[in-house]
Amino acid sequence: MTSSITTLRALLAATIFFAAAPSWAENxxxxxxxxxxxxxxxxxxxxxxxxxxxxxxxxxxxxxxxxxxxxxxxxxxxxxxxxxxxxxxxxxxxxxxxxxxxxxxxxxxxxxxxxxxxxxxxxxxxxxxxxxxxxxxxxxxxxxxxxxxxxxxxxxxxxxxxxxxxxxxxxxxxxxxxxxxxxxxxxxxxxxxxxxxxxxxxxxxxxxxxxxxxxxxxxxxxxxxxxxxxxDKVIFYPLEDQAAAVRRYEAGELHVDYNFSADQLPRLRQQFGGEVHVSPALATYYYTFDTRSAPMDDVRVRRALSMAVDRDFLANEIYKGAQQPLYSWIPPGIASYGTPEKADFADKGQLDREDEALKLMKDAGYGEGGKPLTLEIRYNTNPNHERVATAIADMWKTTFGAQVSLVNLDVSSHYSYLQQDGKYSAARAGWTADYADAENFLSLNISTNKTFNYAHWKNADYDALMAKSYDEQNPEARQKLLHQAEAILMKEQPVAPFLVNNDLWLVxxxxxxxxxxxxxxxxxxxxxxxx
CATH class of the missing domain: 3.90.76.10 (Dipeptide-binding Protein; Domain 1)
Incomplete structure (x- = not known):
């Protein structure tokens, strides 16, 4: 009798539990x-x-x-x-x-x-x-x-x-x-x-x-x-304020959060462990230079500015190792392409780069003893991008005595400005591969690409190589053409690649x-x- 009552109570408890369980609730x-x-x-x-x-x-x-x-x-x-x-x-x-x-x-x-x-x-x-x-x-x-x-x-x-x-x-x-x-x-x-x-x-x-x-x-x-x-339902929250997004994740209000501030990486890893995902991506973090007007119409100025940027500092101090330094336009990892073409200054030490950059800038007529160098950096609102822009502004000021102002817009307005021919001197941009082929990166800088050639750069040799690559059926010959095109791009520096992006997620x-x-x-x- 006692055993039967206990069993009945257990069944009733189980019934109450499952009735109260969230199995019926929306997922x-x-x-x-x-x-x-x-x-x-x-x-x-x-x-x-x-x-x-x-x-x-x-x-x-x-x-x-x-x-x-x-x-x-x-x-x-x-x-x-x-x-x-x-x-x-x-x-x-x-x-x-x-x-x-x-x-x-x-x-x-x-x-x-x-x-x-x-x-x-x-x-x-x-x-x-x-x-x-x-x-x-x-x-x-x-x-x-x-x-x-x-x-x-x-x-x-x-x-x-x-x-x-x-x-x-x-x-x-x-x-x-x-x-x-x-x-x-x-x-x-x-x-x-x-x-x-x-x-x-x-x-x-x-x-x-x-x-x-x-x-x-x-x-x-x-x-x-x-x-x-x-x-049953997915709710997206547009959280451009990364700190606010992390707070909402910490409060349990978000299941997934994309692209948190990199300086939070050590703390978040300590707090959430495996919930922090740093996923290598085919993605380039770069600055583009508006080549339509001085001083960015001068290849010496573009090269000098690119050389003066300490990519190791950006990767290790600002991104806390969440990104890696990059000296090629195409990030590593595309199997069909092999090793990308680095800029010719990639293997020099940072001090040597700065010395060469000073000489180039002087030859172009800017800096000490020449015309003043006044620059504007545009970036989309984001703590990481702000820190990068501030650091680069300081590098250009320290190296060349440049006067640098910063302008930020929300992400949609920023890219709309670039795509609608807005004037600028330097602007932050990024590119993530749509497909794993070098052409996806190199096609951005073809002179006829009105949407993504933010630099408005024109180079007949580059365009010719890209055009030829589209007709080349032999894979090895095609890759050779793409490598030649990247080499021209890295010599001219209408775009200055700084970092290989990783995707940062909280899950x-x-x-x-x-x-x-x-x-x-x-x-x-x-x-x-x-x-």
């Missing part, structure tokens, strides 16, 4: 993002703050899995012609938009045409230039219906490329290649991005967007793989399914939160 992921997205129109975005959100909302033909490996997305399969020029994609039969309508090949054709239509002025139109006629369409030289994209039937898409492109499947996972619902865009115009209007085909759909406060995504039940999406122990990867791809659909 919500709280993500700290490094700023407010400029837009949710994929054709007008260019930075990862927007990418993280867009790739939760939309799904391209291909996508990166949890480990950063390219896998099928909205396309379940594809074939490639023997000449390497024609891709035929089979869109999943059960791929649907969040409004229940089918995702079609025509949606992708519409999206690619919109990206290359010069009227769209897509920030990243060049990423799809490997598609046949894309560059000519984007420059207004051909009508958009001449783009090498066509719907064979509702679920079969054919893409033709200008030349064999080894990294084409990675390009199709880029945010610019994410599809749009043709019906929604044609019906709603620019309003298609608004909550309650936006139609997406990814694992989540947009529920709410309060600018500069939060952005809420909810699970998309129409997604073809919805059964394997464990999260709660409650988060399951997280894998560090060089592509910095962490789609929420692969994550879950334990209570």
């Amino acid at each position: 919500v992921l709280y993500r700290g993002n490094a700023g407010e997205p400029t837009t949710l129109d994929q054709h007008h975005t260019s930075i990862n703050i927007e990418e993280f959100i867009l790739k939760d909302l939309y799904e391209g033909l291909t996508l990166y899995d949890a480990k950063g490996v390219i896998v099928p997305g909205a396309a379940e399969s594809w074939t490639l012609s023997k000449d390497g020029l024609t891709y035929t994609f089979k869109i999943r039969e059960n791929a649907k938009w969040s409004d229940g309508s089918p995702v079609t090949a025509e949606d992708f054709v519409f999206s690619f045409r919109r990206a290359e239509d010069p009227k769209t002025a897509a920030a990243y139109a060049n990423i799809l230039y490997p598609i046949k006629n894309a560059e000519k369409v984007n420059k207004g030289e051909l009508p958009i219906d001449q783009l090498g994209a066509r719907a064979i039937d509702a679920k079969t898409l054919e893409l033709t490329v200008e030349r064999p492109t080894p990294f084409f499947l990675e390009l199709l996972a880029h945010q610019t290649a994410l599809p749009l619902s043709k019906a929604s865009v044609e019906k709603n115009g620019a309003d298609f991005v608004k909550p309650g209007v936006l139609v997406s085909n990814g694992a989540f759909k947009l529920a709410e967007h309060v600018a500069n406060d939060h952005l809420t995504l909810v699970k998309n039940p129409e997604h073809w793989d919805a059964a394997n999406t464990k999260l 709660s122990k409650k988060v399951q399914g997280w894998y560090d990867n060089a592509n910095n791809q962490h789609l929420s659909r692969f994550l879950s939160v334990s209570n």
Whole structure:
């Protein structure tokens, strides 16, 4: 009798426990993002703050899995012609938009045409230039219906490329290649991005967007793989103030936080141990010089300024070892490229560099006994960038007697300023590889790249080498051309690479399914939160 009563009590207790357990509760992921997205129109975005959100909302033909490996997305399969020029994609039969309508090949054709239509002025139109006629369409030289994209039937898409492109499947996972619902865009115009209007085909759909406060995504039940999406909701917080973001993480208000201040690395490692992720990336931290006017139109000035920057100090004192010094434009780690081309002063000691820099600056007519050197450094608001700018300003003042002023803007305004031809002398920028190929870095500085050639640099030899590399089919010969182009870039220094970036994340122990990867791809659909 006593045994039966005890058993009954145990069963009742268990029933009460499980009734009170959070198994029925929503599985919500709280993500700290490094700023407010400029837009949710994929054709007008260019930075990862927007990418993280867009790739939760939309799904391209291909996508990166949890480990950063390219896998099928909205396309379940594809074939490639023997000449390497024609891709035929089979869109999943059960791929649907969040409004229940089918995702079609025509949606992708519409999206690619919109990206290359010069009227769209897509920030990243060049990423799809490997598609046949894309560059000519984007420059207004051909009508958009001449783009090498066509719907064979509702679920079969054919893409033709200008030349064999080894990294084409990675390009199709880029945010610019994410599809749009043709019906929604044609019906709603620019309003298609608004909550309650936006139609997406990814694992989540947009529920709410309060600018500069939060952005809420909810699970998309129409997604073809919805059964394997464990999260019910993802809330992004635009936290440009890194100290505030860390405090919110410490308070348990965030499960994930991106890009904390590097000087906090030792303390955070001591406090959170394995929750601190320092993930090596194919990413360059650099300064760009506006070559359109003096003094930055003089290669001697650019080289002198670059030489005077103590990269070891930046890496070890400001970033506490979270970044590494860099003297090449392309970061190490691209297997197909090999060892990057370093600037010719890379192997000299810092004192020797400064002596040579002084001579170059004097020859250019600036500094002691010459014209005064007045410079402006622009950077996007961020404690790390502010410390770097302050340190570099001091180095230039100490070495050359330069008068240096600092100007900072929020991240969206900063890059908009650079992309809209704003005048400056030196500006902070960064580049993270869209795909693991040296061309992705070198193409930024082609004179015709109006979006990312912030320096407005023009070099005919460089342009010719890059043009030739696009036509070269032999991999070894192609890499040789790219190396020659990088050597010119590092000699001319329109851009001064300073650091190899690492991605800095705080990831709660409650988060399951997280894998560090060089592509910095962490789609929420692969994550879950334990209570």
